[in-house]
Amino acid sequence: MSRFRLSAGGSRAHEPWFRIGTLDVGTTWFVVLLGGxxxxxxxxxxxxxxxxxxxxxxxSWTLHHPWSVVTWPLAILFSRGALNFAIGLFFLWYFGRELESSVFGRNKLAWWLVLTTLVFPAVVSLxxxxxxGWxxxxxxxxxxxxAVFLLYAAEWPRRLFFWGVPAWILGIIYLAVTLVQYLADRNWAMVFGLLIGLGISAIAARQYGALSEYAWIPRLPGGGPRRPRTRTRKSAQPTVVAGPWQGSSTTAPPVNRDAQRMDELLDKISAHGTESLTAAERRELEELRLRRRR
Structure with missing residues (x-):
């Protein structure tokens, strides 16, 4: 039973909300579990x-079903919709984890997903x-x-997938195939609703520090990450004064340098956005992330 024991997560942006056994449940995993x-x-x-x-x-529907503005992503109306649902669930899990760990953190990713969820009903209703007739x-x-995959492809457009295809090309193909399906059905509400909703979602992502390389995407006044308050950190270990009476000095437990450095880089992203990282720091963060997965 200890494998399924619930425990609290940490308070930092890249730490999970809670744990189920050994599974760290951040925002991405929480949404995936909701999908299940x-x-x-x-x-x-x-x-x-x-x-x-x-x-x-x-x-009239919205008046009698107000919860549907947030529950609609969990609905499957047709048997073929189950496959599309599963594909969307996989994309959320696979690409959402990277966005959460390297760009947003759990809080900002949660807010971005909530805003994106609310945007589509609002746009389609308008x-x-x-x-x-739409x-x-x-x-x-x-x-x-x-939305998650396109944001991932925009953040790392040159990352290669199967057959050496870069992420930005796969993003265009996925979006084009989705639009063609709605165009074939003459479903204009979904065609225009999808395009407008994705545009607003991109603007929202920009406010949370993503898409920093795309200056043409507007950042609203007051948007973007805030500078954190300066806090004095207390030493985690007491100071031990060594003297001639000690045969050996007391040593502190080893420090995980990779985790410490990743915390520093993620704190910088959380405070000032991804654009605050230099090219060398971006490469370093990527190397730390890969080492952590091994």
Whole structure:
């Protein structure tokens, strides 16, 4: 039973919210676990339950189902939607972990995901208000998965995947395939809603320190990371005065230099954004991240 014991996480941005046994549950893993609950609910509750948590851009629906503005990513309305849901879940897990550990931290990633979740219903509702014939339900985790992957591809566009294809090309292909599906169905609400929603999501990510290389993406007044207060850290170990009466000096436990250096770099990102890192510090952070995974 100790494998499933719950314990509290740390207070730093890159530390987990809590732990389940040996699993560190940060924002990415928390969303993935919610997705697993969504799949289980689809298997048990069926279409009737799923339709209650999907979002329909209709004033009467929103009035009677207010929770749907945040629960729609967990809904699966059609059998083929389960595959798209699983793909979105994988993209969230695989690319979200990297964004959480190297760019956002758990708090900022959580806020960005919440804002992105709320943006899509708001945009689609506005489009339907302008063109009432465009009513279409919003459901599935593929939207958040696409947003996470495109943000990853924008942050590290030259990273290579299978067959040596860089991330930015895969991002364009994934977005194009998604748009073609909606274009084939003449689903204009999803076409324009997806493009506008992704644009607003990118602006939100910029406010939290991501996409620092893209100066053309606006940063709102007061946006971006704040400078932290200067705090004096107390020494973790008491000072031991060695004297001639001691045959051997008391030694402190070994310090994990990699973890200490990663903390320093992540604190700098949290305080000033990724643009505050030099090219050498970016490479160093990448090397530390790779060593930590081994």
């Amino acid at each position: 609950v969504g799949l289980l609910a689809y298997a048990v509750g069926g279409a009737d339950f799923e339709s209650d948590i999907a979002f329909l851009p209709d004033a 489009l339907v208000a302008l063109v009432p 009513v279409y339900p919003l459901f599935g985790l593929q939207f958040l998965g696409l």
